[in-house]
Amino acid sequence: MTMKRRTLLALTLATGLTAPGIALAQADTIKIGLLATFEGAFTVLGEDSERGAMTAVDEFGGMVAGKKIEIVKGSSDASPDSAVRAARKLVEQDGVKILVGPLSGDEGIAVKDYAKTHPDVTFLNGSSAAQDTTLRDPADNFFRFSTDGAQWMAGLGTYAYNDRGYKKVATVAEDYSFPYTQVFGFMAEFCKAGGTVPSKSWVPIGNKDYSSVIAAIPDDVDAIYVALGGADAVNFLSQYNDAGGQAPLIGGSITVDQTVLTAKGRMRDVLIGTPAAGPTADTNDSQAWKDFTAAYKKQDGAFPSPSLFAHAYYINMKAALLALDKVGGDLSDDGAKLRQELSTISFETPTGKVSLDSNRNAIADMYLTEVSEAADGTLVNKLIKVTPQVNQTLGIPTDEFLALGAVSRENPSCP
Amino acid sequence: MADASRSTPKPLSQGQGMTRRQGVGLGLLVLAAIFVWMVFAQWPDWLNAILISKKAFLSAILNGLTLAGLYFLVASGFTLVFGLMRNVNLAHGSLYLLGAYIGYEFAEWTGYWLLGVAAGFLILAVVGLVMQVLVFRRLEGDDLRQTLVTIGISVVAADLMLAYWGGTTYQILTPEWLSGAVQLPIVTAVRSNGTEVLLVYPFYRIVVLVSAIVIGVGLWALVNRTRIGAMIRAGVDDRDMLAASGVNVHVVFAVVFALGAGLAGLAGVVGGSALSVAPGEDVRYLLASLVVVIVGGMGSIVGAAIGALIIGLAEQIGLVYFPTYGVVLTFVIMVVTLAIRPQGIMGGTR
Structure with missing residues (x-):
């Protein structure tokens, strides 16, 4: 009898612990993780990448498909292990289903490998531009709408x-x-x-x-x-x-x-x-770039002109929001529809048309x-x-x- | 009788070659001669092949010396404070970074770089004094708590500085008369048409090196030739005895702490002008001064100079000749020192 009671207690406890997670996921917000270097030698770069991502969020008025966008920030210091640690925190503790980042090259490769262990989470690159993040041994759920360094x-x-x-x-x-x-x-x-x-x-x-x-x-x-x-x-x-x-x-x-x-x-x-x-x-001097610069400049502490980090985070965040809008903010199928949408999407950016190749890496001007x-x-x-x-x-x-x-x-x- | 027989030199030793001391001296002389030859002679091709080029090698040596000068400025204050108070001040790197930022602000505000340097020294000396009075005096004799408190201070200070100055990289601009490059009378190569290529080196770095030497000699003289220096040395050896002989040790502590902090601040401004100022520098210089002091020996000015020289040269030579593993070299030196001479090269045995 005691055994059964104890099991019951454990069950109740477990339900109690998991329930808030479920409740949160069903609320009328969509959580998006934003991973960038807010510390270390690349701090300034990370700060500007956040401005870029927020420019995209503001462009959508902070809402997508009738749901409120909630940005959860994670910080790394440009080292791969710090990026994985931050990604893990965002995915496993904060429960984000979409993650935008990271910023630096080695981080991108590390986060791509981490992405393979969470096929239900959709990863979009930040500005990391190492070739092998997408060229060799890519992850099915890692998308790069920014291009690579080569x-x-x-x-x-x-x-x-x-x-x-x-x-x-x-x-x-x-x-x-x-x-x-x-x-x-x-x-x-x-x-x-x-x-x-x-x-x-x-x-x-x-x-x-x-x-x-x-x-x-x-x-x-x-x-x-x-x-x-x-x-x-x-x-x-x-x-x-x-x-x-x-x-x-x-x-x-x-x-x-x-x-x-x-x-x-x-x-x-x-x-x-x-x-x-x-x-x-x-x-x-294209109008799209001028509009983007004007929107970017509304962010706190903006540079005279957006850095390429702001640009890359903007494009990836925008791709995420466009695709979310298309699927009506529906992530109930662990994001399968969203990823399907992402891999076929093609849109006009401030720097011309962007589309993805079969490895989910961007083709752009x-x-x-x-x-x-x-x-x-x-x-x-x-x-x-x-x-x-x-x-x-x-x-x-x-x-x-x-x-x-x-x-x-x-x-x-x-x- | 036994004493007499021990002090009489053995007649045999004169006939049988050199003593060990003479051997070491001769070896050093040969090394010095080789080095002088490497500096002034024109390099044969095989040497260029091994060491990239004469210019690269000499620049690495000169940069190692300047870096050593910077490290010495930071580490000398650190070692003095430790020697006297047995207190590892792990917030010493924060003092460096704060000094750099303050120097930047003053130099920008007044337009005079030298005022920035002076402000870096004076304000940080006051900060050090305040730290000593408010923090360390309360925790006197409690090494572990002092150490933990200084770690806490360094973490809080780093975040406060990040909040105020942001993550941007600052460069403290040196005045016109200090910038630019000078030609040293050292020939690095001879062009095919017979003109000699002289070694070009940034003038400011030579100034850094010279000022570090001047400050080093000044510190040495202060510690070894003055009354307050005698008190400091006495305090390093036996604090209680010094207090018992009527010296107010608290005043001595405060002076030393202020001096150490001021030197860190000064080094911040000087280093921030040679390199740059950015978050993270605090940890870098704390680590550097820890290694320098461990290698050189705790509590010794000469030890700090030797340690700084070894670490500075190792870092720069490593950067040029094996960049990937250069960082390891510093720590290999530290480990070897700890294994062979745990008290450090100039450390006393206590």
């Missing part, structure tokens, strides 16, 4: 070789998957055009003192390709300036982003004229830019050229592209 480089290598006349370029980049992807994207075109890359420096993320790295760059290169982000880029650029840096720079997408261009420091001289490529251009001084003295990325509808394999047939091998410190190589 796609972002579209047009840059050819431009550097043909228009700028750089034949020999050294690279300096952080030592993890996203900069590998960026260097790959740049070198794919640059080496094909006939250029050589005799020296590649990989530095730990969060490094402060770059002067030794700068000194180790060969004297005879025509330009230096830099793929560093946030505080790392600011440190490199101002120290390169102090060291009397002579060679012109070529920028990775996040190196000449608004998060760096607005930082306080002595680096204007080395930055102005730097060509780069990425998913956005500050001086894009890319912008070749050059850092220049705006009339009000701020630094902006001036639009030079648009490369339309770049896919993840950069126009190369998929099996041929896969044969190039996974990106790494050594791959590609053309000394």
Whole structure:
């Protein structure tokens, strides 16, 4: 008898514990997890990505399919384990069924692997842009409406070789998957055009003192390709300036982003004229981009122009909300309908049309830019050229592209 | 009689080569000669092949020295406070970061970088004084609680600074006369047309190195040549005895704490100008000064200098020659030091 009573008690307890979860899920709100780097070296980037995501939420008036959108924030510090920890907290404790994030490359790969363990949760990328988040061994429930770091480089290598006349370029980049992807994207075109890359420096993320790295760059290169982000880029650029840096720079997408261009420091001289490529251009004069900039600027602490992190989070959040709207906010089937909708959706963004390939990675327009001084003295990325509808394999047939091998410190190589 | 026989030098040792001391001296001399040759000679190709280039190698050494200067400024205050009060102040990194932010604000506000440096030192000295009076004096003799309280202070301070200054990276702008690069009279390469390429190095970093040496010598003189230094040294050796001989130890403690905190603040401004200021720097410099002090020996100024030199050089050389595993090198040095000489290179045996 006592046994039975105890079992009963346990059952009651268990029901009591799970019931609030069920009740919450059925309430008239839709919980969306927002995972970004609100701490560490990429704090500024994370803060701006939140502005981008909230711009999308505000565009929908905070409501989708008649339900209120509730954003639950999770913070990581750009390390993969912190991202998984934050994702786990959002999914397992807060019970979100849709998660937008993370921000940084290695984080994306880690969260993609975590996504496989929760097939009932729909993951949308934030701004992480490592190639293998979607190219090799993708997760069925991980969607990337922002593009990857190699796609972002579209047009840059050819431009550097043909228009700028750089034949020999050294690279300096952080030592993890996203900069590998960026260097790959740049070198794919640059080496094909006939250029050589005799020296590649990989530095730990969060490094402060770059002067030794700068000194180790060969004297005879025509330009230096830099793929560093946030505080790392600011440190490199101002120290390169102090060291009397002579060679012109070529920028990775996040190196000449608004998060760096607005930082306080002595680096204007080395930055102005730097060509780069990425998913956005500050001086894009299409009406859609202008509207997006205006909406973005309503957020607290906004930059003069949205960073690419704000842009990527905006697009992914918007995709989630558009698809949610289509399925009427119905997640009762563990989000199967939502994911079906997401994989076929195609929509106009501030930077042109976006659609997904079979690996759920975006195909979108890319912008070749050059850092220049705006009339009000701020630094902006001036639009030079648009490369339309770049896919993840950069126009190369998929099996041929896969044969190039996974990106790494050594791959590609053309000394 | 036994004493006399021990003190008489053994006649045999003169005929049989060198003593151990002479051997070490000769070895050091050879190393110094090789180093001087590496600095001034033109490198043969095989050496360039091993060490990337003469420019890369010498820059790494110079950067290691400047970084060592910075680490020394932070760690000297840390080691003094520990030596005297047996108190590991784990909020020391926060003092560095706060000093950097305050220096930035003052330099922006007044337009004079030197005022920023002075403000960083003075305000942090006052903060240190307040911490000593309000926190440490209350917890005197309770090491564990002091340590835990300082961890708490550092966490709260980090969040308060993040809330006020945000996550943006700040760069404290050095004045015109300190910026730019200078040519050092060291030839790094000879072009094919016979012109010599001289080593170019940021002027500000040389200034950092020189000021660290000046401050180091000043601290050494203060501790070893003045009355208050004698009190500090006496306090390091035996606090109770010092108090019993009529010295107000609390005043000595307060002065040392203020000095240590002020040095951390000064280092913050100087370091924030050479590198940059961002959240997370506090932990970085706390860790660096912990390693420096463990390697150099707790409570010794000379030890802090030696420790800073080793760690600074190891970090920069590691960054250039094996970037992926460079971080490990620092800790390998620490582990080896702990295994061979647990009290640190200059640490006394107590």
